[in-house]
Amino acid sequence: MGLQILGTGRAVPSRCVTNDDLAKTVDTSDEWIATRTGIRQRYFCAEGETVAALSAEAARLALARAGLSAADVGLCVAATFTADHATPSLACEAHALLGLPESAPAFDVNAACTGFLTALETARCFLAASHLASPVALVIGAEAVSRVLDFADRSTCVLFGDGAGAAVVRLSDAHPYACRLGARGDVKLLHAGGAGSGDRFLHMDGREVFRFATDIIPRTIHAVLGDAGLSLDDVDLVVCHQANGRIIDHVVKKLGVPAGKFYKNMQRYANTSAASIPLALDELFETGTLRPGMRVVCVGFGAGLTWGGALVTI
Numbered sequence: 001m002g003l004q005i006l007g008t009g010r011a012v013p014s015r016c017v018t019n020d021d022l023a024k025t026v027d028t029s030d031e032w033i034a035t036r037t038g039i040r041q042r043y044f045c046a047e048g049e050t051v052a053a054l055s056a057e058a059a060r061l062a063l064a065r066a067g068l069s070a071a072d073v074g075l076c077v078a079a080t081f082t083a084d085h086a087t088p089s090l091a092c093e094a095h096a097l098l099g100l101p102e103s104a105p106a107f108d109v110n111a112a113c114t115g116f117l118t119a120l121e122t123a124r125c126f127l128a129a130s131h132l133a134s135p136v137a138l139v140i141g142a143e144a145v146s147r148v149l150d151f152a153d154r155s156t157c158v159l160f161g162d163g164a165g166a167a168v169v170r171l172s173d174a175h176p177y178a179c180r181l182g183a184r185g186d187v188k189l190l191h192a193g194g195a196g197s198g199d200r201f202l203h204m205d206g207r208e209v210f211r212f213a214t215d216i217i218p219r220t221i222h223a224v225l226g227d228a229g230l231s232l233d234d235v236d237l238v239v240c241h242q243a244n245g246r247i248i249d250h251v252v253k254k255l256g257v258p259a260g261k262f263y264k265n266m267q268r269y270a271n272t273s274a275a276s277i278p279l280a281l282d283e284l285f286e287t288g289t290l291r292p293g294m295r296v297v298c299v300g301f302g303a304g305l306t307w308g309g310a311l312v313t314i
Contacts (some may be wrong), residue, residue, distance in 0.1 A: 004172035005126050005312065006068065006136070008282040011054045012043040012163040012269065013144075019158070028154045034267075038245025042161030042270035050084045052093035054164035055142040058235025058278070059098055062138070062166040063286070070098045074134030076106040077123045079115025079141045079274035081087040081192065081303075082148060083108060094140060099185075103133035110191070113241045113302025114181070115274030116141035117310050120169070121179045127171050140166045141274035148192045150201040159244070160202070161270035165278025176295075178228040180220060181308040190303040213243065213301050214250045219310040220299050221255070228311050230246040232257055235311075236294040237284070241301055242266040273302065290314050 018041045019030035025149050033039055045051075055078060063069060076098075078091035085093070091106035100106070105126075111118040116139065123137035143162035149157045190209055192202040217240060225231060232238075238261055242250050245266055265280050272279060277298050284290045294314045301307040 001124070001128050002172045002175040002313065003169055003177040005281070005314065006168045006170060006177040007062045007064070007066030008278065008285050009058040009065065010163065010165045011061070011280045013045040013049045013054065015044050015046045017042055017044050023156055026151060026154045026157060027160055029061070033158045036246065036262065037159060038184040038266050039159065039270045042268045043163055045144045045162045051080060051082060051090055051164070052084050052097060053145045054162070055090060055094040055140045055166065056097035058142070058166040059094060059138055059140060062168045066168040068168060069134065070100050072134055072136050073100050073104050073138045074132035075104055075123055075126050075137040076100055077119040077137065077139050078108045079111065079119040080108060080143055081110050081112055081115070081273065084310055090142060091140070101133060111302065111306040111308070112304055113243065113271070113273045113276065114306040114308045115298035115302070115306070116165070116277045117179070117298060117300045117305070117308040118181060120167070120310060121181060123169060123170070124177070136168060136170050138166060138168055140164065141278045143273040145202070145271070145273055148200055148202045153201070155206055156202055156204055159271050159275050161272050163269055163272040163275045163279055165275045165282055167281065175313040176228065176311070177313065178224050178311040179308065180223045180227065183304050183306045186305045189305065197301045210244070210247060211215035212305060213247045213250050214254065216301050216307045217251045217299050218254055220307055224297060224309040224311050230295070230311070232277055234295060235261070235297050237290070237296045237299045238262045239277055239280045239284070239296060241299065242254040242269065242280060243271045290309050
C-alpha cells in the first residue's frame with residue numbers, strides 16, 4: 001500500500017543565530033564552520049518558545065495546504081528526542097494545541113535524526129492495520145536541540161538547530177512507497193543525557209559518525225530502491241538528513257550521481273535532527289520543486305545508531 005503526502009508545513013523559532021554570532025562566545029569562525037559543514041546559520045528557541053508550539057504551527061500549515069482541518073486527523077505521531085516534557089508526549093501536546101479529535105491516538109517515537117522516517121512508517125502501518133476514525137495521519141518531526149548543547153564545545157554546538165516540520169498523509173495505491181529501517185546499539189558515538197543522567201549535554205564522536213553516515217546512506221538508498229525495483233536513475237531527488245554538507249558531498253561522489261540530485265538546506269537550519277527531512281520536504285513543496293509523479297528518496301541516520309530510508313511518490 002502506497003502513501004500520499006497531502007500537505008507539508010514547517011516552523012522555526014524567532015531567534016536566528018549566525019556563525020558570526022557563535023564566534024562571539026566560542027572559539028570558532030564563520031569560515032571554519034562553513035567550510036567543514038556547509039552551515040551558515042541556525043535557529044534557537046528563545047525563552048518561552050516550545051517544541052509543542054513549533055509542532056502545532058508546522059501542523060496547521062500542513063493541514064491548510066492539504067485542504068483539511070484538525071477534525072480530519074485520525075492519528076498523530078511525533079518524532080523527537082527534545083520534547084518539552086518527559087510526559088505527556090509531544091504528540092499529545094500538539095494534539096491539544098491543534099484541537100484534534102479525541103478518537104485520534106497520539107504518541108511519540110524517538111529514533112533521533114531518523115525519527116521522522118520512523119514516524120512516517122509507523123503512521124503508514126497504523127493506517128493500514130488499525131480501525132482509525134479517519135484515514136488521515138499527521139506526522140511531525142520537531143526538536144529544540146539547543147537545550148542539550150554545551151556551548152563551550154565547538155565540536156557540537158555549531159552543528160545543530162531547532163525547528164519543526166510536519167506532513168499530512170494517507171494511504172494511496174496510486175503513490176508507490178517503500179521503506180527500510182534499521183538500528184545498531186552503539187550509544188557511545190552520539191548521545192545526550194536526559195532523566196536520570198547527571199550530564200544533559202549532547203556528545204558526539206564526529207569522525208566515527210561521519211564514517212557511519214557515508215557508509216549507511218548509500219546502502220540504505222540501494223536497499224530501498226531494490227525493494228521498489230528501481231535505480232537511482234529512476235529517482236528525481238534524494239533528501240538526506242541535513243547533518244553536514246560534507247557527508248552529502250561524499251555520498252554523491254561515492255554513488256557517482258549529479259550533485260543536484262541531492263537537496264541541501266543545512267546552510268539555513270543546521271542539523272535539526274528529526275525535523276530536518278520534513279523541513280526540507282516543505283521547502284521543496286513550497287518552491288514547486290516537487291511536482292506530481294516525482295519520486296523522492298528520503299534518508300536519515302542518527303543516534304542509536306539508527307537509520308532509515310523511504311521512497312515517496314509525489
